[in-house]
Amino acid sequence: MNTLPAPRTVPADAAELEAVLERAVTVVEAAGELLRKRYDTAARPGDLDEIVRAIHANDKAVLALVAQPLLDTRPGSRWVEDELAGGVLPGGEWWVVDTAEGNINHIHGMGEWAVTAALVRDNAPVLTVVHLPLTGNTYTALRGKGAFLDGAPLRASAKTDLRAALVGTGQAKPGEDEEALRRTGAAVTAMLLDALVVRVSVPATLQLVHVAAGRMDVFWQFSDVRSGLLPGALLVAEAGGTVTDTRGEPWSLASADFLATAPGLHARAVDVLSGPR
Incomplete structure (x- = not known):
């Protein structure tokens, strides 16, 4: 049962969105490589001020690499500035990006972090990329076209208990x-x-x-x-x-x-x- 909302506006041509996804993968993977280079398994921030500085430094570095290239893939799209915000967006297309999903793990030398991007149309997600730089894995999905890990189809669990x-x-x-x-x-x-x-x-x-x-x-x-x-x-x-x-x-x-x-x-x-x- 797929219960996600559908966009109100007419979807773009499928081939067009597939091209956007391909470009978004390139951008997100490049951002992930930058974040990987900033990663240090020995990192041990000592207090809250140091934690906040490290988090902001990661966000600033990756944002400079992803924001304009992703906006350029969809002329007229907009950028959600606050990655911790919630609630309904104005109509149209928006990029919702986490420049360092799991940033707190990254700055403590832990491995559970990623770079993510989702294109949202009329508050419905139509495209997403999740890249895990430490493993090199990239998860992608296009509305109505399935979900994939490095090109291989994904399938949810068949458990019933x-x-x-x-x-x-x-x-x-x-x-x-x-x-x-x-x-x-x-x-x-x-x-x-x-x-x-x-x-x-x-x-x-x-x-x-x-x-x-x-x-x-x-x-x-x-x-x-x-x-x-x-x-x-x-x-x-x-x-x-x-x-x-x-x-x-x-x-x-x-x-x-x-x-x-x-x-x-x-x-x-x-x-x-x-x-x-």
Whole structure:
């Protein structure tokens, strides 16, 4: 069940979007190479000020490499400035990019980070690229054309029993309010009682690519941060997974939370998450 919203405007010619995707892959992979060169497995920032400086330095370096080239692939498209923002965008086409998805991991010498880009038309994702520089893997999806890992098709898990499921969630961003954090904790407990294993980690996209590939079975997040959800949402939906909010309603940028699952686990995941409100 693909429950992502459809663009209001007439889609561009498929060949045109495929060309945009090809160029976007080139841009994102080049950005990933820059971020890889900035990566140091021995990095150990000592305090919050150093963490913030390192995060901003990564963002600034990669942004200079990706922003204009991606805008040039779609004349008239616009750029979302705040990668931690959520909610509905004005109509038209927007690039939603995370210059260092998992930046906090990168600056601590950990390996779970990526560069991501999604083209959004009328608040619906139509194209996405997720590049993992340390492995060289690139995940791509085009609306209605499937999801791929380095050109090979992706398929969501065929599991139907939550007791056999690998489930994930994570903190969307620093400084979330106490109510949201307590709700997350309650949901983790609820899932621990029903699922096989629950992973709590960041970033969201690196869990969602696993759901799209069938390695993981469920991911949820009580968040509306666009950059962490849009790329993975399109990948999961195009891989045959189910994408809704945690109540099972169709997901959009107006939704307050997010759920992506193997199709055979969706109903049970909604049941479990219906308690922690």
